[in-house]
Amino acid sequence: CYVHYAYFMKAIIQRGKSASVSIENKNVSNIDVGVLVFLGIAKGDGQRDIDYLVKKTAELRIFKDHNKNMNLSVKDINGEIMVVSQFTLCGDTHKGNRPTYMGAMDANSAKKLYDNFIEHLKSFPHVSMVTSYCLDWKTIKEGFSNHYYDTFALITDNNLSYRENR
Numbered sequence: 001c002y003v004h005y006a007y008f009m010k011a012i013i014q015r016g017k018s019a020s021v022s023i024e025n026k027n028v029s030n031i032d033v034g035v036l037v038f039l040g041i042a043k044g045d046g047q048r049d050i051d052y053l054v055k056k057t058a059e060l061r062i063f064k065d066h067n068k069n070m071n072l073s074v075k076d077i078n079g080e081i082m083v084v085s086q087f088t089l090c091g092d093t094h095k096g097n098r099p100t101y102m103g104a105m106d107a108n109s110a111k112k113l114y115d116n117f118i119e120h121l122k123s124f125p126h127v128s129m130v131t132s133y134c135l136d137w138k139t140i141k142e143g144f145s146n147h148y149y150d151t152f153a154l155i156t157d158n159n160l161s162y163r164e165n166r
Contacts, residue, residue, distance in 0.1 A: 008042055008045070008049070009039075009040065009041055009042055009045040009049040009050075009053060010039075010040040010042070010089040010090065011037050011038065011039050011040070011053050011056075011057065011089075012037070012038040012086075012089065013035055013036075013037050013056075013057055013060060013062075014035060014036045014037075014038075015034075015035055015062045015063065016033070016034065016035070016036055017032070017033055018030065018031060018032050018033070019031050019034075019036040019082050021082075021084065029082060030082075031080035031081065031082045031129060032080055033077065033079050033080065034074050034077075034079035034080035034081050034082070034129075035057065035060075035062075035074050035079065035080075035081050035082075036081075036082050036084065037057055037081060037082065037083045037084070038084050038086040038089060039053075039083055039084070039085060039086060039089075039114065039117060040086050040087055040088065040089025040090045040104065041085075041087070041090070041104070041105045041110040041113050041114060042090045042103050042104060042105055043103055043104070043105050043106075044105075045105060045113060046113075047116070049113075050113060050116050050117050050120060051120070053117065054117060054120040054121055054124075057074070057081065057121065058073060058074060058075045058081075058121065058124040058127060059073045059075065060073055060074070061073050061076075062074075063076065063077050063079070074127060075124050075125065075126040075127050076126070078126050078127070079127065080127070080129040080130070081121055081127060081129070081130045082130075083114075083117065083118060083121070083130065085110070085114055087101060087104040087105075087110070088101070090103045090104035090105075091103075091104075118130060
């Protein structure tokens with residue numbers, strides 16, 4: 001029996017006071033108050049998926065207003081956004097104990113959509129900064145072959161994460 005599992009672009013959106021990524025004890029990306037987005041791009045994803053997740057990321061009301069209700073988005077607070085490429089979000093563990101990443105888009109195609117995601121986020125008014133860190137492409141471009149980020153830090157005021165599928 002063969003079961004086909006659909007793969008979709010996925011994002012984990014986390015609210016935080018700050019976030020940073022380090023490689024070999026060197027800070028390569030950081031933000032202050034805002035959101036951290038882990039973005040997984042799957043085979044078959046396209047511009048509609050990018051448009052949906054960019055809008056959701058910028059407009060998700062997860063920050064507290066003066067009444068302590070979650071009514072404000074990252075753009076409402078002039079917050080910052082860090083996007084981290086995370087193909088492992090497209091992993092499938094339905095069969096066996098080892099995940100397969102066959103649902104993840106190939107690196108060259110995913111890079112184009114990832115860059116498009118970043119550019120669209122930057123176009124939103126009142127988002128103070130968008131920074132990105134893309135492990136696979138950055139390691140290849142800067143010669144960190146086979147190195148992974150050794151420190152990934154997210155400082156939160158409480159644990160608040162959202163998973164979005166498109």
